[in-house]
Amino acid sequence: MPTTAQGSAKIRRSFFDRSVHEVAPELIGATLMVDGIGGVIVEVEAYHHTDPAAHSYNGQTERNGVMFGPPGMAYVYRSYGIHWCLNFVCEAAGSASAVLIRAIEPTEGLAKMRRRRAVPDVRALCSGPGKLCQALGVSIKHNGLALDRPPFELRARTGKPEIVVGPRIGITKAVDEPWRYGLKGSRFLSKGFKS
Protein backbone atom coordinates (compact mmCIF):
# COMPACT_ATOMS: atom_id res chain seq x y z
CA MET A 1 0.00 0.00 0.00
CA PRO A 2 1.29 3.43 -0.88
CA THR A 3 1.95 5.51 2.15
CA THR A 4 1.76 8.95 0.55
CA ALA A 5 -1.73 8.46 -0.83
CA GLN A 6 -3.13 7.27 2.47
CA GLY A 7 -5.08 9.75 4.54
CA SER A 8 -6.23 11.82 1.58
CA ALA A 9 -9.63 11.28 0.02
CA LYS A 10 -10.10 9.15 -3.03
CA ILE A 11 -11.08 11.22 -6.05
CA ARG A 12 -14.46 10.07 -7.31
CA ARG A 13 -15.70 10.13 -10.84
CA SER A 14 -17.97 13.13 -10.14
CA PHE A 15 -14.81 15.20 -9.56
CA PHE A 16 -14.40 15.32 -13.34
CA ASP A 17 -18.00 16.34 -13.97
CA ARG A 18 -17.01 20.01 -14.29
CA SER A 19 -15.25 22.41 -16.64
CA VAL A 20 -11.68 21.40 -17.59
CA HIS A 21 -10.55 24.84 -16.47
CA GLU A 22 -11.89 24.10 -13.00
CA VAL A 23 -10.64 20.53 -12.79
CA ALA A 24 -7.14 21.08 -14.22
CA PRO A 25 -5.73 23.37 -11.48
CA GLU A 26 -7.35 21.21 -8.80
CA LEU A 27 -5.41 18.19 -10.03
CA ILE A 28 -2.14 19.88 -9.08
CA GLY A 29 -1.02 18.26 -5.84
CA ALA A 30 -3.25 15.22 -6.28
CA THR A 31 -1.68 11.76 -6.22
CA LEU A 32 -1.81 9.54 -9.32
CA MET A 33 -0.94 5.87 -9.17
CA VAL A 34 -1.03 3.15 -11.81
CA ASP A 35 -0.64 -0.35 -10.41
CA GLY A 36 0.80 1.15 -7.23
CA ILE A 37 3.39 3.23 -9.04
CA GLY A 38 3.22 7.00 -9.33
CA GLY A 39 3.38 10.25 -7.41
CA VAL A 40 2.10 13.79 -7.06
CA ILE A 41 0.76 15.58 -10.13
CA VAL A 42 2.77 18.78 -10.64
CA GLU A 43 1.85 19.80 -14.19
CA VAL A 44 -1.26 19.53 -16.40
CA GLU A 45 -2.83 21.21 -19.43
CA ALA A 46 -6.53 21.84 -20.14
CA TYR A 47 -8.05 21.06 -23.55
CA HIS A 48 -11.60 22.27 -24.06
CA HIS A 49 -13.60 20.95 -27.01
CA THR A 50 -13.94 24.49 -28.40
CA ASP A 51 -10.14 24.78 -28.44
CA PRO A 52 -8.46 24.33 -31.86
CA ALA A 53 -5.56 22.55 -30.15
CA ALA A 54 -7.86 19.87 -28.70
CA HIS A 55 -7.98 16.46 -30.38
CA SER A 56 -11.78 16.63 -30.22
CA TYR A 57 -12.00 19.98 -31.98
CA ASN A 58 -12.66 18.51 -35.42
CA GLY A 59 -15.22 16.00 -34.26
CA GLN A 60 -15.30 12.40 -33.13
CA THR A 61 -13.00 9.81 -34.67
CA GLU A 62 -11.90 6.34 -33.68
CA ARG A 63 -8.82 7.66 -31.90
CA ASN A 64 -10.49 10.36 -29.80
CA GLY A 65 -13.71 8.42 -29.14
CA VAL A 66 -13.08 8.19 -25.39
CA MET A 67 -13.03 11.99 -25.15
CA PHE A 68 -16.66 12.00 -26.29
CA GLY A 69 -17.70 9.50 -23.63
CA PRO A 70 -18.44 10.03 -19.92
CA PRO A 71 -16.01 12.01 -17.70
CA GLY A 72 -13.67 10.33 -15.25
CA MET A 73 -12.10 8.09 -17.89
CA ALA A 74 -8.53 7.84 -19.17
CA TYR A 75 -7.90 8.94 -22.75
CA VAL A 76 -4.55 7.62 -24.02
CA TYR A 77 -3.09 8.34 -27.46
CA ARG A 78 0.21 7.85 -29.23
CA SER A 79 2.27 10.95 -29.82
CA TYR A 80 4.83 11.36 -32.60
CA GLY A 81 4.64 7.65 -33.29
CA ILE A 82 6.72 6.91 -30.21
CA HIS A 83 5.25 8.11 -26.94
CA TRP A 84 1.99 7.65 -25.06
CA CYS A 85 0.12 10.55 -23.48
CA LEU A 86 -2.43 10.31 -20.66
CA ASN A 87 -5.51 12.52 -20.37
CA PHE A 88 -8.46 12.67 -17.95
CA VAL A 89 -11.84 13.18 -19.63
CA CYS A 90 -13.87 16.03 -18.07
CA GLU A 91 -17.26 17.73 -18.16
CA ALA A 92 -20.29 15.85 -19.44
CA ALA A 93 -20.48 12.94 -21.87
CA GLY A 94 -20.25 14.37 -25.38
CA SER A 95 -18.50 17.59 -24.41
CA ALA A 96 -15.16 16.02 -25.33
CA SER A 97 -12.87 17.98 -23.02
CA ALA A 98 -9.83 16.61 -21.22
CA VAL A 99 -6.84 17.38 -19.04
CA LEU A 100 -3.40 16.26 -20.24
CA ILE A 101 -1.18 14.99 -17.43
CA ARG A 102 2.27 16.44 -18.18
CA ALA A 103 4.43 15.71 -15.14
CA ILE A 104 4.42 14.09 -11.72
CA GLU A 105 6.81 14.05 -8.80
CA PRO A 106 7.66 10.36 -8.35
CA THR A 107 6.98 9.05 -4.85
CA GLU A 108 6.09 5.36 -5.20
CA GLY A 109 7.80 2.64 -7.20
CA LEU A 110 10.99 4.51 -7.98
CA ALA A 111 12.88 1.28 -8.60
CA LYS A 112 10.37 0.05 -11.15
CA MET A 113 10.32 3.43 -12.88
CA ARG A 114 14.07 3.33 -13.25
CA ARG A 115 13.83 -0.14 -14.71
CA ARG A 116 11.39 1.14 -17.33
CA ARG A 117 13.32 4.34 -17.99
CA ALA A 118 17.10 4.19 -17.97
CA VAL A 119 17.76 7.70 -16.72
CA PRO A 120 20.07 8.56 -13.82
CA ASP A 121 18.23 11.69 -12.63
CA VAL A 122 14.98 11.29 -10.64
CA ARG A 123 13.77 14.52 -12.10
CA ALA A 124 13.86 13.03 -15.60
CA LEU A 125 11.68 10.04 -14.69
CA CYS A 126 8.25 11.66 -15.05
CA SER A 127 8.90 15.25 -16.21
CA GLY A 128 6.90 15.10 -19.44
CA PRO A 129 3.73 13.45 -20.74
CA GLY A 130 5.58 10.74 -22.66
CA LYS A 131 8.06 10.15 -19.86
CA LEU A 132 5.48 9.63 -17.16
CA CYS A 133 3.53 7.18 -19.29
CA GLN A 134 6.68 5.15 -19.80
CA ALA A 135 7.56 5.28 -16.10
CA LEU A 136 4.03 4.33 -14.99
CA GLY A 137 3.56 1.74 -17.71
CA VAL A 138 0.62 3.56 -19.30
CA SER A 139 -0.24 2.57 -22.88
CA ILE A 140 -3.18 2.20 -25.24
CA LYS A 141 -4.51 -0.63 -23.10
CA HIS A 142 -5.46 1.98 -20.49
CA ASN A 143 -7.52 3.95 -23.01
CA GLY A 144 -11.14 4.19 -21.84
CA LEU A 145 -10.53 2.78 -18.34
CA ALA A 146 -12.23 4.41 -15.34
CA LEU A 147 -9.94 6.51 -13.16
CA ASP A 148 -11.59 5.48 -9.90
CA ARG A 149 -10.84 1.79 -10.33
CA PRO A 150 -7.67 -0.28 -10.55
CA PRO A 151 -5.15 -0.11 -12.05
CA PHE A 152 -5.73 3.61 -11.48
CA GLU A 153 -5.78 5.22 -8.08
CA LEU A 154 -6.36 8.95 -7.58
CA ARG A 155 -6.15 10.74 -4.26
CA ALA A 156 -7.13 14.36 -3.64
CA ARG A 157 -4.52 16.81 -2.41
CA THR A 158 -4.56 17.64 1.27
CA GLY A 159 -3.45 21.29 1.31
CA LYS A 160 -3.91 24.07 -1.20
CA PRO A 161 -0.75 24.31 -3.32
CA GLU A 162 0.46 27.47 -5.03
CA ILE A 163 -0.34 27.20 -8.74
CA VAL A 164 1.52 28.81 -11.62
CA VAL A 165 -0.12 29.32 -15.01
CA GLY A 166 1.27 29.71 -18.51
CA PRO A 167 0.88 28.87 -22.21
CA ARG A 168 0.80 25.23 -23.26
CA ILE A 169 3.70 23.34 -24.78
CA GLY A 170 4.23 21.56 -28.09
CA ILE A 171 1.13 22.84 -29.87
CA THR A 172 0.72 25.04 -32.93
CA LYS A 173 -2.84 26.29 -32.44
CA ALA A 174 -4.11 28.62 -29.70
CA VAL A 175 -0.52 28.85 -28.50
CA ASP A 176 -1.11 31.88 -26.30
CA GLU A 177 -3.93 30.49 -24.17
CA PRO A 178 -2.69 30.18 -20.54
CA TRP A 179 -4.10 26.74 -19.93
CA ARG A 180 -1.00 25.06 -18.54
CA TYR A 181 -0.97 24.68 -14.76
CA GLY A 182 1.97 23.80 -12.53
CA LEU A 183 2.98 23.43 -8.92
CA LYS A 184 4.96 26.54 -8.04
CA GLY A 185 8.64 25.89 -7.41
CA SER A 186 8.48 22.19 -8.26
CA ARG A 187 11.71 20.64 -9.52
CA PHE A 188 9.76 18.02 -11.45
CA LEU A 189 8.14 20.17 -14.13
CA SER A 190 8.70 19.29 -17.80
CA LYS A 191 9.75 22.88 -18.37
CA GLY A 192 9.91 26.05 -16.29
CA PHE A 193 7.15 28.63 -16.13
CA LYS A 194 8.01 32.15 -17.23
CA SER A 195 8.28 34.92 -14.60
Added chain:
DNA sequence: TGGGCGATTCGCT
Protein backbone atom coordinates in the same frame (compact mmCIF):
# COMPACT_ATOMS: atom_id res chain seq x y z
C1' DT B 1 18.34 28.12 -20.45
C1' DG B 2 17.04 27.45 -24.82
C1' DG B 3 16.94 26.09 -29.77
C1' DG B 4 17.53 22.64 -33.60
C1' DC B 5 17.20 17.96 -35.18
C1' DG B 6 16.08 12.97 -36.07
C1' DA B 7 13.27 9.02 -34.78
C1' DT B 8 8.78 6.75 -35.89
C1' DT B 9 3.49 5.57 -36.08
C1' DC B 10 -0.94 6.71 -37.28
C1' DG B 11 -4.96 9.71 -38.04
C1' DC B 12 -6.80 12.55 -41.19
C1' DT B 13 -7.16 15.48 -45.71
Added chain:
DNA sequence: GCGAATCGCCCAC
Protein backbone atom coordinates in the same frame (compact mmCIF):
# COMPACT_ATOMS: atom_id res chain seq x y z
C1' DG C 1 1.25 12.57 -48.16
C1' DC C 2 1.56 15.66 -44.12
C1' DG C 3 2.36 16.69 -39.57
C1' DA C 4 1.69 15.83 -34.71
C1' DA C 5 -0.62 17.64 -27.01
C1' DT C 6 7.42 14.32 -27.48
C1' DC C 7 12.01 12.91 -26.18
C1' DG C 8 16.89 12.87 -25.93
C1' DC C 9 20.99 14.61 -27.57
C1' DC C 10 23.94 18.12 -29.17
C1' DC C 11 25.28 22.78 -29.49
C1' DA C 12 25.69 27.84 -28.35
C1' DC C 13 25.45 31.51 -25.21
